[in-house]
Structure formats: C-alpha cells, structure tokens
Amino acid sequence: MDLLSVYQRLLNHFGPQGWWPAETPFEVIVGAILTQQTAWANVEKAIQNLKRQGLLDVHALATASLGRIEECVRCTGFYRQKAARLADVSRYLAEKWGGDLDRFFAQPLEEARKELLALKGVGFETADSILLYAGGKPIFPVDAYTVRMCRCLGIEAKGYEELRAYFEERLPRDVELYKEFHALIVELGKNYCRKNDPRCSKCPLRQKRQK
DNA sequence: ACCCAGGTGGCCC
C-alpha cells in the first residue's frame, strides 16, 4: 500500500485533525518542546498557565525567572529541563531575530533547521514539527508513532533522516498534506499502535478496503 | 502497582 493510500485511509477513518492546535507560531514552538514524551492534555494545561502568567511571548519567556517558568510547566514532566529549554529558545529568538519569527523562518530551510537543531532540547522531531507547523515548511516530522506504523507496514528504515526522506520522496510536496498526515499518524498511534495491544488487528490500515 | 506519554542529550562501546 503506497503512502497516499495510507493517508487516505487514515483521513477517512479519523477525519481531518486540523493540527497544530495553537494560536501563534510561537505557541507551536513552546508546545513542541513541552509535548516531548508527554500527553498533550498536560501540555494544554501548561500553555494555559503560561498564558495566564503573560509568559507566552518570546521576550517575556526570555527574561522570566526559571522558577516562574517551572511553575507553569511542572505538569508536563521533565519540567526543570523544559523550563530551561524554553528560556534558551526564547533568548535565541529574541537576541538573534528580535523575536520576529517571520524573519527567522525567512531563512533558507536548511539554515533554519540547523539553527533549531543547534539548540539544546531541540532534536529532529521537535525541529521538524516547528518548521512544518510554525513555519509552514515542507518537512515531514517522524515520531515514535511513525516508526511503529512503518514497522507494521513493512517499511524498514535505519534512522530518522532516512525515514523522513522516505516520506518526502513519496508524497507530493504539499505542506497541508504533511500537516494532516503527521497528525493522523499520531492519532492512529494513540488509538491502535500501542505496544502489545491486541486491538492492533482492528487497525484501520488492516481493514479491507470496502468497495 | 504498574505502564505509557506527539523526545533529547550524555555517556559508552
């Protein structure tokens, strides 16, 4: 089954996901860091905490005390690291780009990606989620669910970059498609691809296509 | 009382 068919099936089964759930590009960046190894419901609480504290802003986060940030993001786990990393990223954006994300994303894609990856706490998936959902760049993020799904489909890839290339080479270079497909893969993973899950046999990707 | 969550960095080999 080719990737577009996989996408179609997931779309038919789950419906449009409308990712990323955020009001601004900066909120995407904050959420991308907070959601690492963390359920989204807890990220939402933390985002609300930050908003209430007036901290969902590049300059505010860049200058806030770590303690204040930690208090807001405690509910997402790894909160000391995450607070420090939010501050780091914000300082980088404030100092190098004057807090102007449009200017940051106006760089050549590979430049922006390198800059993100150079930040502590921003690995491949976080960087690529930011580029896609905050920057609108044609990059396909690969997360643990993507790897699991691919294993089910018999797609064996060695590492992150190889799997990303696999998707980008086989899909139309369409940002909206990338956004929706990645979101659908996460939805699939949350519902059907857990380890040792007997419901695996009910995965929509296994169902016969009904005529 | 487990197990897992929309990962990452540091260390080891």
Add this chain to the structure above:
DNA sequence: GGGCCACATGGG
C-alpha cells in the same frame, strides 16, 4: 552509528 539511561508529572 547504535544501545542505555536520566529526566518527572499525570492519566489510564
């Protein structure tokens, strides 16, 4: 380049 491990709270 891959295989562990710490990081930590919250929900099922």
